[in-house]
Amino acid sequence: MDAPTTTSSDDGTSGGGGGWFTPRRPPKRPEDGHPQQPGADAHQAPEGRRPASIRPLGRPEGPVPAAEPVAEPGERPSDEAVNQAVNEAAADSADGSADGSAGSSAEERILAAASVGPSPAVQPQPTPPPATQSAPPPVLKDSVAQASVAKDSVAKPSRPASPDAALVQRTMAEIGPVADQVTSYFYALLFTRHPDLRPMFPAAMDTQRDRLLKALLTAAEHIDHTDVLVSYLKNLGRGHRKYGTRPEHYPAVGECLIGSLSRYASAIWDEETGAAWVRTYTTISQVMIDAAAEDELRAPAWWFAEVVSHDLRTPDIAVVTVRPDQPYPFLAGQYTSLETPWWPRIWRHYSFASAPRSDGLLSFHVKAVPAGWVSNALVHHARPGDVLRLGPPGGSMTVDHTTDSGLLCLGGGTGIAPIKALVEDVAEHGRRRPMEVFYGARTDHDLYDIDTMLRLQQSHPWLSVRPVVDQRAHLPDAVREYGPWNEYDAYLSGPPGMIRSGVDALRDVGIPEARIRHDSVEELVVAGD
Numbered sequence: 001m002d003a004p005t006t007t008s009s010d011d012g013t014s015g016g017g018g019g020w021f022t023p024r025r026p027p028k029r030p031e032d033g034h035p036q037q038p039g040a041d042a043h044q045a046p047e048g049r050r051p052a053s054i055r056p057l058g059r060p061e062g063p064v065p066a067a068e069p070v071a072e073p074g075e076r077p078s079d080e081a082v083n084q085a086v087n088e089a090a091a092d093s094a095d096g097s098a099d100g101s102a103g104s105s106a107e108e109r110i111l112a113a114a115s116v117g118p119s120p121a122v123q124p125q126p127t128p129p130p131a132t133q134s135a136p137p138p139v140l141k142d143s144v145a146q147a148s149v150a151k152d153s154v155a156k157p158s159r160p161a162s163p164d165a166a167l168v169q170r171t172m173a174e175i176g177p178v179a180d181q182v183t184s185y186f187y188a189l190l191f192t193r194h195p196d197l198r199p200m201f202p203a204a205m206d207t208q209r210d211r212l213l214k215a216l217l218t219a220a221e222h223i224d225h226t227d228v229l230v231s232y233l234k235n236l237g238r239g240h241r242k243y244g245t246r247p248e249h250y251p252a253v254g255e256c257l258i259g260s261l262s263r264y265a266s267a268i269w270d271e272e273t274g275a276a277w278v279r280t281y282t283t284i285s286q287v288m289i290d291a292a293a294e295d296e297l298r299a300p301a302w303w304f305a306e307v308v309s310h311d312l313r314t315p316d317i318a319v320v321t322v323r324p325d326q327p328y329p330f331l332a333g334q335y336t337s338l339e340t341p342w343w344p345r346i347w348r349h350y351s352f353a354s355a356p357r358s359d360g361l362l363s364f365h366v367k368a369v370p371a372g373w374v375s376n377a378l379v380h381h382a383r384p385g386d387v388l389r390l391g392p393p394g395g396s397m398t399v400d401h402t403t404d405s406g407l408l409c410l411g412g413g414t415g416i417a418p419i420k421a422l423v424e425d426v427a428e429h430g431r432r433r434p435m436e437v438f439y440g441a442r443t444d445h446d447l448y449d450i451d452t453m454l455r456l457q458q459s460h461p462w463l464s465v466r467p468v469v470d471q472r473a474h475l476p477d478a479v480r481e482y483g484p485w486n487e488y489d490a491y492l493s494g495p496p497g498m499i500r501s502g503v504d505a506l507r508d509v510g511i512p513e514a515r516i517r518h519d520s521v522e523e524l525v526v527a528g529d
């Protein structure tokens with residue numbers, strides 16, 4: 001799954017997004033070029049343009065451009081208004097006049113924006129909205145990826161939200177009750193105004209349809225959570241390469257985003273709100289585009305991977321092993337996005353079930369769940385010789401090899417897969433750190449990988465594996481019976497409910513939040529497909 005690890009991560013490898021600006025240099029192809037792969041979607045196009053610099057978030061020095069997209073209550077902003085505002089904002093920032101930050105990266109600008117508020121160096125907006133305490137941080141997926149701060153574990157903001165963040169959060173609160181309608185309207189706008197983008201999305205837009213919008217809104221809402229956000233957006237930008245996303249797609253998405261928001265938040269929408277969204281979206285887009293351009297220099301947009309073995313462990317759980325068409329670098333504890341030939345353009349996240357191997361093979365533990373199109377295809381249809389596509393690795397549920405702390409791991413169901421990878425990783429590093437694994441399952445029969453885990457325990461005296469079956473105890477409760485755990489780093493992997501209750505249990509037994517890692521709960525929900 002894609003998600004942030006506490007210090008959690010969504011790493012955005014599956015969301016969507018864009019930015020508005022004119023690319024400032026022509027697309028650059030990787031030196032070693034990842035050729036257009038046969039079988040790839042016809043719309044898959046070259047990537048890698050770099051956008052013009054943009055105004056730093058929430059810190060315009062001069063007045064807000066008069067033509068920034070503004071929607072009258074109940075109206076959607078016109079394309080002309082949006083485009084004019086975007087162009088003016090881009091022109092403003094391109095000459096560096098806004099605040100002297102021209103030439104700084106979007107990432108730096110996000111970081112700079114974080115200091116809005118108390119910093120005397122910061123110029124407030126001409127007519128700033130009342131600075132309000134930010135609402136409790138909303139769910140942050142990992143996939144704002146690599147950032148590794150799970151939605152549930154996002155740190156509470158300690159200072160007032162920046163003016164733009166306050167306006168963004170006010171909009172989010174306004175649209176909350178009609179989120180489904182905003183989503184439907186957003187995609188209707190996008191596909192009506194830009195029918196050329198439709199083939200980039202799955203044919204059926206049900207469970208997957210709001211991933212792009214959700215990712216953008218999540219990022220906007222966390223605009224002040226800079227460290228998490230930058231990581232998330234970089235992953236999001238990299239992850240979008242596999243969809244064929246190009247810089248010029250971002251303005252289209254931005255227009256429709258603002259068109260939808262202004263319509264459904266009409267009661268509070270005004271010029272300043274529109275301007276705040278333009279700046280926020282522009283910054284988000286810039287980080288994503290820069291990350292994609294950088295990634296293009298060193299990695300393909302996706303990998304083909306041939307199934308080399310398919311081991312049905314239970315009627316609904318398979319261990320699928322694939323051979324990528326070229327080296328696939330990743331870290332134990334990470335996950336990838338995966339597309340099957342049976343459901344084009346539907347990507348799901350699966351954790352690697354092994355640490356990197358010398359033969360380059362990758363394994364995944366897949367459980368077929370009701371209505372899980374991808375998981376059902378992988379369990380019931382995939383056979384050796386089938387070719388899948390993989391996106392880039394994501395997630396920050398990785399081992400910190402600079403410490404000797406013990407590792408406390410909770411793996412529920414197929415969530416044991418990345419835990420096994422972590423065990424192998426620790427073993428390969430050769431340091432005898434205590435590692436305690438609690439492996440939870442509904443029944444004995446569901447402990448499909450217990451033999452492997454017990455074999456690992458036999459080989460490594462520093463490793464302890466405890467199966468926990470529901471009839472006898474619940475996984476988080478079982479952990480409380482052991483310990484003390486205050487010297488341990490904790491890793492959780494499993495269903496969202498287990499992650500939530502597991503985090504609570506671990507906090508209760510004295511493990512600081514910063515030492516609890518897991519993929520984002522939101523991503524896990526989608527990963528369950």
Ligand SMILES: NC(=O)C1=CN([C@@H]2O[C@H](COP(=O)(O)OP(=O)(O)OC[C@H]3O[C@@H](n4cnc5c(N)ncnc54)[C@H](O)[C@@H]3O)[C@@H](O)[C@H]2O)C=CC1
Nearest residue numbers: 351412413414415440441442493494495497498501527528
């Ligand atoms: N990196 C990660 O976090 C990974 C997560 N997963 C996720 O793990 C899940 C595995 O599904 P299944 O094998 O069907 O697991 P499952 O539903 O059979 O549950 C596995 C264990 O988690 C416990 N559990 C479930 N819900 C709980 C709750 N609300 N509170 C406390 N404990 C709870 C169960 O009691 C059981 O011990 C999927 O949602 C999958 O997406 C899978 C692989 C990696």
